[in-house]
Structures are given as C-alpha cells and as structure tokens.
Amino acid sequence: MGSDRDVILRRWASRIRTADREAYVGYIEKTGIADYLETAGNLGCQMLMRDLGDGLTEVTTLSWWSSMDAIRAFAGEDVEVARYYPEDDEYLLEKPEKVEHHDVVAEALGLLPETR
Template identity: 50%
Template sequence: MFDAPSGSVMRSWTGWIKPEDRQAYTEYIEGTGMSAYRETPGNLGALMLFRDMPDGRCEVRTLSFWRSRDDIVAFAGDDIGRAVFYPEDDRFLIDRETTAEHFDIA
C-alpha cells in the first residue's frame, strides 16, 4: 500500500448498496469520487471497501488519505464533516451517512 506520513489525515465515509450493484457502483465511484479524491492536490491515496451485511445490504466505505485538513477543504468545501455526493448516487445508494469522519494519523 503506502505509508501515510505522521500528521496526515484519513477521511472515512460509509454508504450501503444492493449487493448486486457492487460492480456497477465500483465503476461509477471510480469515475466520480475516487478520481476526484486522487485529482485533488494533497491527496495521498484512496481506497474503496465492501462487505456484505447480514441484512442483505452491502456496506461501502471509502477511505482517503490527505496531507492536511486544509487539503480536504479543496475537495469537500469548508465543512469537511459533510459528505460529498454525486448526481447518480441516488441510483445506487439505499442508505448513506451524510457526514464524513476524519482521523489524524500518528
């Protein structure tokens, strides 16, 4: 993977899709959110994770790594705690967090 330097920040967001939408959603997010993360100056990398839930949903988590919270502002706007959504998200997401969490990397 990669080594995130001490003092950098991890951003985490979670949503839920139908398991059968996993491939289509992966392609959609690679072309929207993941590419937006990676194209923003200060981004150190990004991952998309999936897990099937006992209730029949598939949880999606995106993790992005940033040099600083100021760099996250360039991606997310002044309220970095608010999640960023894209026009076709409603087509896939059956539930979503409307916030993003941030963790300082030791």
C-alpha cells in the same frame, strides 16, 4: 491536526444492494476516486466492501490527506459534510450527512514522512 507531519484519514460509509456492487465500483472509480486523486494533497484512497448476507453490501471509502486545507479543496468549506454526486441516489440506500476524520499517528504503509 496542526503539524507538517500530519496525515489525516477521511472515512465515509454507506450501504448498497449487493446486486449493484460491480456497477457501483465502476461508477465510484469515475467519480469519487477520480476526484480524490485529482485533488492536490490527496495521498491515496481505498474503497472497501463487505457483503452483509441479506442482499446488502456495506461500502466504506478511506482517503488519506496531507492537511485539512487539502480536504477542503475536495469537500468544500465544511469538511465534516459528506460529498455526494447526482447519480448516488441510484445506488445508495442511505446517505449519511457526516464523514469522520482521524489523525494517523502510526502506520506501516509509508504514508507518514520519516521522523528522523
């Protein structure tokens, strides 16, 4: 992760009660998604949900960043540690300590700068 062409994907996942799905989406749009989009160097984000069929829903957030410095501006100095909000305890059934970072090396979403 060092060239000017880097795009970094930050991935976080947890579980919520399926009954909380709609409320959680609204909450995340006002907190995490808003904070992603307000941070310089954020290239976009998505929140994914997958009902597990047992009253639980898996939630995954994906955010794309121009650099590790941009991620630090959002997450703090230790970029591997997940960022949480006070109200998260109302929704999240687990709070993983760490997130994942991946180099985006091929894509078809228009995130990577042209290589010409």
